[in-house]
Amino acid sequence: MQISRGVVKRAQKVVVYGPEGIGKSSFLAKFPGIIFDDTEGSTLHMDVARTPKSSSWTLLLEHVRYFIKNPHELNTFGLDTADWAEKLCAIELCAKAGKDGIEGFGYGKGYTYLSEEFGKLLNLLEELVEAGVNVVIAAHAFTRKFDQPDEMGSYDRWELKLTKYVGPLVREWADMVLFANYETYVVKTDDKKNKAQGGKRIMHTAHHPCWDAKNRHDLGIKLPFDFKEIAHCIPIKGESASPKPPVKYLDLDDQPANTPEPKTSEQPKEKPKEQPKQDLPPESQNVAALDNYLAQEAKEKEQPGQSQETPKQDLTGVPKPLADLMTTNNVTVEEIQQAVSSKGYYPKNTPIENYDPNFTNGVLIGAWVQVFQMIKDFRDDVPF
Numbered sequence: 001m002q003i004s005r006g007v008v009k010r011a012q013k014v015v016v017y018g019p020e021g022i023g024k025s026s027f028l029a030k031f032p033g034i035i036f037d038d039t040e041g042s043t044l045h046m047d048v049a050r051t052p053k054s055s056s057w058t059l060l061l062e063h064v065r066y067f068i069k070n071p072h073e074l075n076t077f078g079l080d081t082a083d084w085a086e087k088l089c090a091i092e093l094c095a096k097a098g099k100d101g102i103e104g105f106g107y108g109k110g111y112t113y114l115s116e117e118f119g120k121l122l123n124l125l126e127e128l129v130e131a132g133v134n135v136v137i138a139a140h141a142f143t144r145k146f147d148q149p150d151e152m153g154s155y156d157r158w159e160l161k162l163t164k165y166v167g168p169l170v171r172e173w174a175d176m177v178l179f180a181n182y183e184t185y186v187v188k189t190d191d192k193k194n195k196a197q198g199g200k201r202i203m204h205t206a207h208h209p210c211w212d213a214k215n216r217h218d219l220g221i222k223l224p225f226d227f228k229e230i231a232h233c234i235p236i237k238g239e240s241a242s243p244k245p246p247v248k249y250l251d252l253d254d255q256p257a258n259t260p261e262p263k264t265s266e267q268p269k270e271k272p273k274e275q276p277k278q279d280l281p282p283e284s285q286n287v288a289a290l291d292n293y294l295a296q297e298a299k300e301k302e303q304p305g306q307s308q309e310t311p312k313q314d315l316t317g318v319p320k321p322l323a324d325l326m327t328t329n330n331v332t333v334e335e336i337q338q339a340v341s342s343k344g345y346y347p348k349n350t351p352i353e354n355y356d357p358n359f360t361n362g363v364l365i366g367a368w369v370q371v372f373q374m375i376k377d378f379r380d381d382v383p384f
Contacts, residue, residue, distance in 0.1 A: 011129045012234055015082070015170060017139040017160050018180030022201060023225065024138040025080055027180070030227035031136050032236045033075025037063050039084040049074075052328065056321035057092040057117075058368040060085060062328060064124040071131035075237050079125075082139040082170060083161045089117050095361035115165035122173045132237055137170065141179065141211075148209075158211040171212055176233070179204040179213045180225045201225040317353030321365050325372075335375045336364070342374070 016024050025042045028034060036043050036050040037060060043050055054060035067077055079085060090102050093113055102110035125135045140161040147154040158179060160167045171177055180203045186194050204213045206221040215233075223229040313332060315323040326336065333352060341348035345363075346355060355364075364371055 009235060011132050011134045012136075012176060013125070013129055013174045014134070014136040014176045014178065014230075014234075015139060015160075015174040016136065016178045016180060016203075017082075017141045018203075019141055019182075022180050022182065024180065027225065027227055028078045028080060028136050028138055030231075031076040031078065031134060031234060034078045034136070035067075035074040035076070036078045036080055038080050039088065040081055042080055052324060054085075054088065055324045056365050057085075057088040058365055059321065059324050059328065060088060061121060061124060062325070062368075064121065064128060067133065068124065068127050068131055071128070071133050074133060076134040076136060076234075077125070077128055078136050078138070080138045082137050085121070086114070086118060086162055086166055089121070090114055092361070092366055093117055095358070096366040098358060098362065111163050111165045114163060115169055118166045119169060122169060126173070134234055137174070139170070141181075155209070157209065160212070171214075174214075176205075176215045176217070176230070177213050178215070178230075179211045181211075203229075317351065319353075319357070319360055319365075322352070322360055325365065325368055329372055331372065331375055335378065336371075338378060339371055339374045340364075342378075 016027055018024055025036075025046065028036070029043070029046055029048050034048065036048055037054055038044075038050050039054050039060065041053065051063045052059075054063060064077070067074060093099075093110075094101060094104065097105065099105060099110070102114060104110065105113060129135055141158050142161045143156045144159050145154050146157045158181070160170060162170060180201065183200045183202045189195050201224070203223055203225045204211055204221065205215045205219040205223060206213055217230070217233045219230065219233075315326065315333070318326070318333070322336075325331070326333075336352060337346075337348050337350065340346050340350075340355070345359065352360075
């Protein structure tokens with residue numbers, strides 16, 4: 001048996017939660033090489049990298065699986081937010097079982113199924129961490145009345161805005177749970193009335209009776225809500241995580257003078273370089289160089305699972321969650337119709353928009369892994 005000793009450095013699992021509007025998404029954006037899976041659209045006003053929006057639970061899992069296979073594309077995976085992801089999970093779970101809501105499973109059963117299904121996401125994220133990618137999850141917070149088991153009475157405390165079984169799973173899974181809030185305090189005024197003051201944004205890193213938090217890096221129990229306070233805890237991968245070289249703007253002051261300098265006998269001959277057309281002014285040369293760089297950059301930016309060579313197909317009438325899965329995996333309408341007709345559900349020429357919504361949500365979306373595998377098998381059977 002091989003015994004290891006000492007500190008093992010590895011990618012980190014971080015959960016950041018707090019009330020709405022405190023800046024969770026902006027905090028996550030500071031993580032090195034982050035790509036967001038934005039389930040609620042909170043990063044649309046930010047200049048960040050993001051996957052196509054996860055319109056279904058299955059698509060969210062597909063995105064994580066893609067990065068497990070391609071960990072070189074990012075340094076940090078950001079899920080924003082966990083509570084919206086949980087909603088996607090509940091919707092798909094109910095669609096598969098034909099239930100109107102999570103309570104339709106019977107007393108407590110629905111939440112048990114929900115925690116088991118959400119655990120699949122945490123397991124995939126664990127694989128992503130093993131591949132060297134940091135994972136940071138944002139979540140909203142809410143206050144709940146809490147009864148201390150060994151004391152009389154109850155009090156309010158902040159918790160993750162997740163159901164009673166999923167919340168503990170997320171806390172246990174994380175290496176670091178940070179609770180962000182506004183620091184407020186109450187003072188008495190001259191007329192003996194209480195008045196709240198303060199409002200500075202801070203984060204708590206250790207457990208308190210009024211909130212959940214933890215860390216494994218000996219952080220201060222209360223810190224400014226700033227990424228630089230935890231930056232030393234977040235590892236950065238080597239070459240694979242280094243950012244792409246920035247656009248090199250040509251400095252006009254560095255342009256060669258119109259009159260060439262006289263060559264000396266010691267000066268070696270320079271190899272001829274491809275220069276922009278000499279009839280262009282320096283400003284035009286500058287713009288041309290930038291355009292060439294941006295054109296090359298655009299060619300390299302393909303979305304996960306998509307090929308730029310594949311023309312866009314008309315998915316009018318196809319439910320958006322299914323359309324997103326089809327687009328991500330380059331699946332055509334004809335392939336969906338072939339898979340459906342092969343199982344005898346609908347005739348092959350039936351438009352997808354005419355499928356029963358329960359069939360679309362519970363079978364095509366809910367069992368997408370099996371449906372897509374069937375489509376790939378059909379592709380392999382093509383006799384040429």
